[in-house]
Amino acid sequence: MAQLADNVLSIVSMHAEPNSPQLSSAPVLQLVNHEKSEEITLVEAARNGDRAAFTKLYERYARMVHGIVLARAPRTEADDLVQDVFFFAWRKIHTVRDAAAFGGWIGMIARNRAMDYHRQKHETEELTANMADTIAEKPAPTAEAMAVLEAIKSLSEAYRETLILRLVEGMTGLEIAARTGLTPESVRVNLHRGMKMLRERLEGQTA
Amino acid sequence: MNDKYLWDKSGEPDDEIRQLEALLREFSYQPCPLALPIELPKRIIFQYAPVRYAALAAMVLLAVGLGFWLALRQPLNKPELAGKGNAATPTPTIFPQAIERQQEPEEPEQKLVRHNLRPQTQTRYVRAAHKRVHKKSLEKQEEEAGEKVLYALQLTSDKLNLITRKIQTDVN
Numbered sequence: 001m002a003q004l005a006d007n008v009l010s011i012v013s014m015h016a017e018p019n020s021p022q023l024s025s026a027p028v029l030q031l032v033n034h035e036k037s038e039e040i041t042l043v044e045a046a047r048n049g050d051r052a053a054f055t056k057l058y059e060r061y062a063r064m065v066h067g068i069v070l071a072r073a074p075r076t077e078a079d080d081l082v083q084d085v086f087f088f089a090w091r092k093i094h095t096v097r098d099a100a101a102f103g104g105w106i107g108m109i110a111r112n113r114a115m116d117y118h119r120q121k122h123e124t125e126e127l128t129a130n131m132a133d134t135i136a137e138k139p140a141p142t143a144e145a146m147a148v149l150e151a152i153k154s155l156s157e158a159y160r161e162t163l164i165l166r167l168v169e170g171m172t173g174l175e176i177a178a179r180t181g182l183t184p185e186s187v188r189v190n191l192h193r194g195m196k197m198l199r200e201r202l203e204g205q206t207a
Numbered sequence: 208m209n210d211k212y213l214w215d216k217s218g219e220p221d222d223e224i225r226q227l228e229a230l231l232r233e234f235s236y237q238p239c240p241l242a243l244p245i246e247l248p249k250r251i252i253f254q255y256a257p258v259r260y261a262a263l264a265a266m267v268l269l270a271v272g273l274g275f276w277l278a279l280r281q282p283l284n285k286p287e288l289a290g291k292g293n294a295a296t297p298t299p300t301i302f303p304q305a306i307e308r309q310q311e312p313e314e315p316e317q318k319l320v321r322h323n324l325r326p327q328t329q330t331r332y333v334r335a336a337h338k339r340v341h342k343k344s345l346e347k348q349e350e351e352a353g354e355k356v357l358y359a360l361q362l363t364s365d366k367l368n369l370i371t372r373k374i375q376t377d378v379n
Contacts, residue, residue: 051243054241054243055241055243058241059238062236062238062241063235063236066235066236067236070234075234078234078236079236079237079239082236083241083242086241086243087243087244090243090244091244141233141234142230144230145230145231145233145234148227148230148231149231149234164231166213167224167227167228167231168231168232168234168235169235169236170228170232170235172214172215172216173213173214173215174215188210188214191213191214192210192213195213195224198227199223
């Protein structure tokens with residue numbers, strides 16, 4: 001906890017421009033501390049069977065889980081896999097010993113579930129009229145968007161996950177660090193290097 | 208590339224990053240309610256390994272104890288080991304020597320027969336007790352014999368003394 005706060009402070013001070021007035025670290029720290037202590041309370045309540053607390057955790061972590069799953073599994077399966085991850089987490093929530101590490105724990109479940117998806121044999125099901133209508137509601141992604149997503153997915157694991165969380169899910173670097181359990185420094189490096197590699201891949205595609 | 212915008216979307220927006228965000232937005236997570244199963248998560252009674260191991264150890268001990276108890280009790284209940292009594296109603300094996308000792312209330316060996324022991328164990332136990340009793344009776348007989356011998360020697364010595372005195376008086 002204290003380490004996370006120190007990391008946040010270091011990032012905040014690192015990004016403060018020399019000529020601009022120094023950013024006040026107190027609100028950021030307060031926010032991080034408050035959110036973390038609230039999260040610990042939620043995890044402890046969920047361990048005792050509190051559904052409402054677990055639903056709040058779901059609302060807080062669903063984006064991150066979606067991003068992790070999307071980095072590994074087909075986009076059409078991502079929503080189902082997110083539900084699957086949280087079902088599994090609900091059944092196994094009593095095994096979480098360190099409530100502060102919930103983010104890392106559910107992130108690991110999401111990675112394992114996405115890997116399991118590729119290992120399992122998937123049966124195909126014929127579309128019913130109702131299902132076809134539901135799918136038709138979602139517009140098909142453009143070829144350009146698909147190409148960018150595939151380019152991100154072709155990067156190494158650390159970069160693709162961080163880039164998807166930032167570019168697809170719209171999370172900030174600090175949010176990614178706080179949710180995944182990575183240090184802000186690692187996230188910053190992954191974002192920077194990942195963007196550089198992505199640009200190279202996209203330039204290679206257009207050339 | 209604007210690192211600050213990439214980090215926390217602050218500062219001057221980076222056109223390239225904004226373009227990518229706009230393209231990829233359609234893949235983003237669309238909030239939907241979580242439908243949890245009805246059953247509650249497992250309670251935390253057996254969450255900790257020591258509790259699990261203690262419960263397992265208690266069960267093993269109970270099973271072993273029960274096994275021993277049955278092993279000790281079973282042979283006495285078998286009809287072929289029940290002696291000459293009625294085969295349908297098993298009776299404990301009682302040895303004649305033990306019965307004799309049971310009839311003598313003053314003897315401590317009276318309690319030699321233990322019905323909860325195996326027949327072999329009972330036999331060994333009774334034999335050992337017999338040896339102890341035999342040894343005791345031997346000791347008593349020896350003591351008595353020793354006393355008799357001493358008494359006889361004393362009498363002989365007294366008689367010899369008397370004869371010696373009589374010879375001396377006759378000579379005088």
